[in-house]
Amino acid sequence: MSAIGEVKIPGGKLVRVTVADAAGTRTCHIDGDFFAAGEQASAAAITQAEAVLVARLDALDAPGTAIEPWYRATVRALEPIVGSALIGANAESIALAALRAHAQRAPEAFAPELARFEAERSARIRRQWQAAQHDERTQPPLIDPRSVRERWRAFAPVLVEDSPRMPEEQMRVERAWSQEVARGERPATLRVWDWAAPAVVCGAYQSIEDEVHLDQARVRGVHVVRRDSGGGAMYIEPARTITVSLYAPLGFVHGLSMAQSFQLCDMWLIEGLRACGVRARFAGLNDIAGPHGKIGGSAQQRVPGVPGCMLHHTTLAYSIDARAMAAVLNTSAEKMSDKAVKSAAKRVEPICAGTRLTRAQVVARLVRTAREFGAV
Structure with a gap:
């Protein structure tokens, strides 16, 4: 069984996480349209991040685990791995994509809390989205x-x-x-x-x-x-x-x-x-x-x-x-x-x-x- 979660960073890139179980083994796969700061370093960072997601999703399955603290802890675990290796993607988008994929596999357990979490996130980014999307001015030069x-x-x-x-x-x-x-x-x-x-x-x-x-x-x-x-x-x-x-x-x-x-x-x-x-x-x-x-x-x-x-x-x-x-x-x-x-x-x-x-x-x-x- 597998499930896919996607996150589009406002003004950034799409991140996709696929969570799958086969023969009793869970795997996570990260892909998207982001860029690499360096090919070898980025490949290693993605592999490490995928291993972190597997461990963190196992923790999410534990009874009584709340989404918000799980999300924050997962972001903290991912940040030193992907922070400088990926351009256009970040720890928050990867953690959220994994959460969305995992929630599809057991919607009855996650739906109410996830809905509240997503609503709070949407409200938090809406102002940023509107400001960026409706500004049609030319982006100023970043280099002379x-x-x-x-x-x-x-x-x-x-x-x-x-x-x-x-x-x-x-x-x-x-x-x-x-x-x-x-x-x-x-x-x-x-x-x-x-x-x-x-x-x-x-x-x-x-x-x-x-x-x-x-x-x-x-x-x-x-x-x-x-x-x-x-x-x-x-x-x-x-x-x-x-x-x-x-x-x-x-x-x-x-x-x-x-x-x-x-x-x-x-x-x-x-x-x-x-x-x-x-x-x-x-x-x-x-x-x-x-x-x-x-x-x-x-x-x-x-x-x-x-x-x-x-x-x-x-x-x-x-x-x-x-x-x-x-x-x-x-x-x-x-x-x-x-x-x-x-x-x-x-x-x-x-x-x-x-x-x-x-x-x-x-x-x-x-x-x-x-x-x-x-x-x-």
């Missing part, structure tokens, strides 16, 4: 634009306009090129690339079965692949999508927070989109948005080595087939819980909504911006 240009000019990535490749090959190229940069075998590179087939690209920490309607993907000829970086699932259609990747030595982001590094890598895209007439802005940790919705999202991965590599890839929607995306992606109600609209398709504001330029013209303008920004 002059510093952004200085870093780009210092690293001067080689610009590559790549040929279309199948989704599986694209994932292999991402891994190979980032590892080559990490070993010092390839210079800093900015790649503008196309897809040869439709795809869903899932983040490193997501459960593909929970994120994608696999039967619909097969019927529609959509390839389902996984990238090495974190973040959420992206629906790709070749003629409707623009994708870029930056492979830079780790020194490129030295001294910056994760949020600052996203702005460092995408500020040229904001400038290029604005040159196309699109009112682009930063939104949240890793999104690019227009006035009324999301244009695209980014993901990052740190690859160890000397000098090491920071892989940053961004996917933008030039246009969108909303019905196809809704049919293939499985977007839970919890994932949309902190959004003003409750449909993933309605959240998207494609580039074509803000410009009369064709996709090819937009790509040409972005390439020109990249060259002016410091790419060679």
Whole structure:
């Protein structure tokens, strides 16, 4: 028997915990669209956190255990494990997701107390949600634009306009090129690339079965692949999508927070989109948005080595087939819980909504911006 609990952090990422019992053994599995501060450290942190959840859920089964003190103690146990290892997820979201999953398995024992606990939590975050959701102002720069240009000019990535490749090959190229940069075998590179087939690209920490309607993907000829970086699932259609990747030595982001590094890598895209007439802005940790919705999202991965590599890839929607995306992606109600609209398709504001330029013209303008920004 298994059960799933989900928690969407307001303004953050989705965390999912699956609790299962098999042959008298309880297991907990953590996944979601969060990011990793470091791949190896984060994998170890997730494994440790899963072991903590198993022990803590055993304690929750003890007679007379109240939810509120259990939750607080579980958060305290998880905080030193996941606090600096995961970006966009935290101890509170993991503990709550585990609680929700566990409560599904014995609703008669937990329903009344859990309802009160959830109501108090909802009231606590509602004000934060409303303030964040209804503020449409552009997020202020987290890094000085002059510093952004200085870093780009210092690293001067080689610009590559790549040929279309199948989704599986694209994932292999991402891994190979980032590892080559990490070993010092390839210079800093900015790649503008196309897809040869439709795809869903899932983040490193997501459960593909929970994120994608696999039967619909097969019927529609959509390839389902996984990238090495974190973040959420992206629906790709070749003629409707623009994708870029930056492979830079780790020194490129030295001294910056994760949020600052996203702005460092995408500020040229904001400038290029604005040159196309699109009112682009930063939104949240890793999104690019227009006035009324999301244009695209980014993901990052740190690859160890000397000098090491920071892989940053961004996917933008030039246009969108909303019905196809809704049919293939499985977007839970919890994932949309902190959004003003409750449909993933309605959240998207494609580039074509803000410009009369064709996709090819937009790509040409972005390439020109990249060259002016410091790419060679």
